[in-house]
Amino acid sequence: MRIWRRRRKTDGTGQLPQDGPSCACCNGSLDASDPRFNLSLPQPVLALGEAELQRYVRVISDAFVMTRDFGEFARALLPIGLDDGRTATIGVWVSVEKEVFGHLKKVATGELDFDQMQFTGRLANELDPWGEEILGRPVSAGVDVPTHGRRRMPHIRSSPDELLTRVLTERWPTADVLTGAKSWALNYDRAGH
Template sequence: MTEIGDPSFAGVCACGSPLDELDRQIRFRLPDPLLELDPAELEARRWGNDVMMAVEGVGAFIRCLLPVKLSHGFSATFALWLAVHPSDLQTAYEVWTAPEYADLELAGFVANAVDPWGAELLAAPARAVVKDREHVPYIVETSHELLGQVISKEWPHREVLNAMP
């Protein structure tokens, strides 16, 4: 059996998985409600960029991070979209590059189905806060039972990684 510290270890977890597979960053391109829109229609109705957007007739969204603890000390971080009230999007836009950004708190609903939990997380209520001024807000709290477990529980890395594309 190869052990950590052994020269033949070369970036492999004790479970046999390459380390780079265990520290994963997963970025959702769009909120799920926008995936059905024709690209030209989406472009015509959309304001924003890859961290905040509003789509006429659909809603307002801000990218947030959902870190998930995995077994063996690793993690997966999902850069997903949080559906927010339009006034919260406006507030976020106004403070995004200002010192007040550090105090930004958002309440909204998860706007992506996150595997392996899938659609069960879609529309889960969530609260996000700025933990680091260099990052988008982090989802830290929810009243949703499963999302609460995703936030607080350590998950078997195979279960989470095998669900990813």
């Protein structure tokens, strides 16, 4: 079930920028001036082998993961301010309680208004440079209200946790955040964009 697909920004001439690698899901060009990444699975599910995935995972979509024994997860976007002025937007997974997951399913299927896509849970991914330290921290996520009928991926808005509040409000060293598969976005020329 896909409830969100980002429209890519043009380069000012109406053309899509060609400065990054191709997107794995749509084969479009990725834009280093607006780095966005989706983490494939929640940490507990990512650790499973192929046979365990078949056994324990009931549903995997762009927006939800539902498992036996490991819980339910919803996708949310985590904005991380970078010290070069950009914001990296990471599609992370949030572990949610069964009742919250039921509410989110009602919103996703249209049984409830999309403005009600608001929820709390715990961050279910490790992220550089914080690693395991950020895993399991409480978060509040939701869409901007009113949505005017537009379905957008919820953003992590706040956290009662001190570390996660700092992640959301401070600027972080670009090279520390854009690591591994995200490192292509280090090739960014602020003056040339």
